[in-house]
Amino acid sequence: MKLIDAHLHLDKYKNKEVDSILTGSDWLEAVVAVSFDLKSCKRNLQLSSKYQKVKPAFGFHPEQGLPSEVDFSSLIDWMTLHRAEMIAVGEVGLPYYLRQEQRVSRAQYGQYIELLETFMKLAKEWNKPIVLHAVYDDAPIVCDLLEKHSVEKAHFHWFKGDDKTIARMIENGYFISVTPEIVYKEKIQKIAQIYPLAQMMVETDGPWPFEGPFSGKITQPAMIKESISMLAKIKKLTETEASERVLENTKEFYSI
Structure with a gap:
């Protein structure tokens, strides 16, 4: 069984x-x-x-305060310089959880949307996939933006949302990845x-911790084997069939 962890914050782990x-x-x-920000981008590069196995994606994670104009400009300039070395634009998206905590105003939310549109335009221009943090009621907004900018290669990581949005995403050919959840x-x-x-695809979003049988354990890519096992049961396939198909999906999507 060969697998790819399709979404990992590798830079958050210690060197060992x-x-x-x-x-x-x-x-x-x-x-x-x-990547999470410019520092994270540089570390992943x-x-x-x-390590040959590391395929870096560069971006700005939305679940944090807005960057200054200078910081955002520096990030975009750096990404432009290193665009040939990245596999995708990401992680980018909208701050759903910050909004739930009432830490984002309506005006600020509009600014997050502007940042995301910048990343979408770059993904389109550079012919790169885009890795999205877009869940629940943010997902339809992100779908609107993807359609507006004609971005087709979109990966909604750890997706959670309603059936109407799921149907729209399937129709548009967008990909999702499931975590050990x-x-x-x-x-x-x-x-x-x-x-x-x-x-x-399958992912861990490590080092984010999980519950259930993974409670108290450090998140490692090995956990995606358990995800494949459950996915195989759901799709009524053998684990080998499920793993081979998911591997091929990921390799094709990210041109690995």
Whole structure:
């Protein structure tokens, strides 16, 4: 079984942990190392030069305060300079959880949308996939923006949303990835039932911690094996069939 962790914050791990993840797993073909900010982008680029398995994506995670104009300009300039070395634009999106905590005003939300549109335009211009943090009622807004800017290669990581949005995403050919939550959360299992396997990947979003059988454990790409096992049951396939299809999806989507 060969697999790719389609969404991992590799730069958040300690050096020894990174080395263990990437050199201790023959079955792990690659990791898509998404970035949080400019510092994170630079770290992921360094890791990709050291480890062949690391496929970096550059962007600005929306669940944080808005960047200054100078900082955002610096990020875009750096991404432009290193666009040939990145596999995708990401992680980018909208701040759903900050809004739930009432830490984002309506005016600020509009600014997050403007940032996201900038990233979408770059993804389109550079012919790169875009990795999205867009859940619940943010997802339809992001779908509107993708359609507006004619961005077709979109990956909604750890997606959560309603059936109407799911149908729209499927119709548009957007991809999703499931985390180890699929092992123990019914709502994720339901999404996996609905979504075509041909448009699915697996991820950990590590080092984000998980519950259920993973409670108290450091999140590692090995957990995606459990996700594949559950996905195979849902899709009524063998684990080998499920893993092969998901691997091919990820390789094709990210041109790995």
